[in-house]
Amino acid sequence: MIKKKGFSLIVVLVFMLVLSACSSEEPASGEKEKKDGKLSGTLTVWVHPYVASDLKDKQSAVFEKMAADFNKEHPDVKVKFEEIPWANREQKILTALAADQGPDVFYLIPDMMGQFAEKGVLTPLTDLLGDFDKEDFPESSLEAVTYKEELYGLPILHEVIANVYNTKILEEIGGSKDKLPTTWKEYEALAEKAVEKGYFARSYEGGNTLNATLYPLIWQAGGDIIDKDGKVVINSEKSVKAFETLNEWYKNGWIPKDSINTIDHFASFLEGKIFSTGATGLTLSTLKNREFTDYVLGPPLKGEKQLTFGTTGMFVVPSNSKNKEAAAQLIKYMTNTENSTAFNELTKYIPPRESASSLYDNDPEMKLMTDWVKYTKPGVIHPVARDILPKVQAEVQAMMEGKKSPKEAADAAANAIQTEIDKQ
Structure with a gap:
């Protein structure tokens, strides 16, 4: 757990960095990330060990498939997945962002989202995502990734206790x-x-x-x-x-x-x-x-x-990413029906998409878990x-x-x- 004084200092540094970036005379990131009107560049994605160590290779394969699907439409964007541990992840993420060395996409949960969004650490995705099959997500899923009427991520998983x-x-x-x-x-x-x-x-x-x-x-x-x-x-x-x-x-x-x-x-x-x-x-x-x-x-x-x-696990884009538009489009691919199904089948979480709700039709226990998502709260937002x-x-x-x-x-x-x- 990060100490309060250290945590506050990191947040202040990140906030100053964001303000500096916004006031810079540099071209907007959207101009930098396009080549001949196409998305290009490199995206770094931070993920966690969502499965036991013996399934690590299978988890890597799921993420590689997400990148491959994305590259079919955006071949000029290189996607790199990097795994970081669960322990002290808040400190690691904020420290990296403050040093302008963080990822372009990372995993977040709702009770962290409000804090990150309030300090300007996250990029609102409402406009960047465009059409993302909004109707395929239950209202509760979208509420869990929304803060002050702005969408900050797309959900990849649900959990039920x-x-x-x-x-x-x-x-x-x-x-x-x-x-x-x-x-x-x-x-x-x-x-x-x-x-x-x-x-x-x-x-x-x-x-x-x-x-x-x-x-x-x-x-x-x-x-x-x-x-x-x-x-x-x-x-x-x-x-x-x-x-x-x-x-x-x-x-x-x-x-x-x-x-x-x-x-x-x-x-x-x-x-x-x-x-x-x-x-x-x-x-x-x-x-x-x-x-x-x-x-x-x-x-x-x-x-x-x-x-x-x-909880509702989501992928988000930090405000200091140099490739926001490409990052937002990658999140759409990572959380589409096919990839959401593959990810949740491996990790034993529940897909947030209605179109993936049949994943556990042949697993009575997980089918019950899926039915009970309606009773969940994602924590304090x-x-x-x-x-x-x-x-x-x-x-x-x-x-x-x-x-x-x-x-x-x-x-x-x-x-x-x-x-x-x-x-x-």
């Missing part, structure tokens, strides 16, 4: 694979029986991102973190209900004692110690690879609302979304340690968020 249940425990407590819980009330009835039998009810990796831990509980309770008008509501009555529920789970032994700061309970689920855990497409793939069959997939739960976290994560997490941990009540933790989290907003 659902639930998996240990079927041996389910059977032991009198549950049924044919009648899995859909509401908090139904879930809690089964969870209580599991705890009585000596199991933990569910995983809670408190050291993990809030998108996978606290935030879904807040949304299910009918609350939010920052509303659409920019008002901090994490300490509203409904949001506090999520804090109270989590605190009760911990005090009553429903989640493991290390839930305050652990980042991995999956091993405990495989060992049969935990009744349920969160699951994505990658989780399901891992279970199959390990030949673990004692599980069943269940839907996101409903408190007041049936919601869960599910606001310039402070990433900055507030450690601050809110610290208040949740203080609550679980017994140092603060749920309401006190929620109020402190709200104050921390407002402080970050006031700095903008």
Whole structure:
């Protein structure tokens, strides 16, 4: 995680660079990148390891196919894919952009987009993309890549966090694979029986991102973190209900004692110690690879609302790219139906395009995941979304340690968020 002072300095440097570029007397990048009216030059694309190491060659092949498709229409543009690790990616991207050495296209998620866009680090793509089959993307997909009515990327993947249940425990407590819980009330009835039998009810990796831990509980309770008008509501009555529920789970032994700061309970689920855990497409793939069959997939739960976290991965163009028009056109090829299908089939994410929605028709579990995309929220879309994560997490941990009540933790989290907003 980047330190606040260093992060602010990097953002300031990037912003100054953008302003300098805009005021330069140099010709516009669109003039530089065309040769005889055709797109030309070199595009560098930064991607991540979306698959396990043993599938690295297959991932490379998917990206090479994207470039090949693009070059059929734009043969004078050379496309280079470079892989960077997930760790510290924000710092690496911003540092590179500040030094004018960054990529022309890179991968981003919604809770980073607002921050990057607000500081002028991203290029609005609304005009550059032209016709891009807009009607093929569900409204929720486009909302996740839009900030202040400007489109900043095109989506390549969806993710859904659902639930998996240990079927041996389910059977032991009198549950049924044919009648899995859909509401908090139904879930809690089964969870209580599991705890009585000596199991933990569910995983809670408190050291993990809030998108996978606290935030879904807040949304299910009918609350939010920052509303659409920019008002901090994490300490509203409904949001506090999520804090109270989590605190009760911990005090009553429903989640493991290390839930305050652990980042991995999956091993405990495989060992049969935990009744349920969160699951994505990658989780399901891992279970199959390990030949673990004692599980069943269940839907996101409903408190007041049936919601869960599910990021929307997108490709974007930085504002200091020298080849913006070509970069925007490349993104269209990378995210078209054929390439989106190939990418998601390999990575076990869900294609954002309606025309690719049949990908998992022969995979019942992933078909369910695809159906549940409608229950997902992409996180907090606001310039402070990433900055507030450690601050809110610290208040949740203080609550679980017994140092603060749920309401006190929620109020402190709200104050921390407002402080970050006031700095903008």
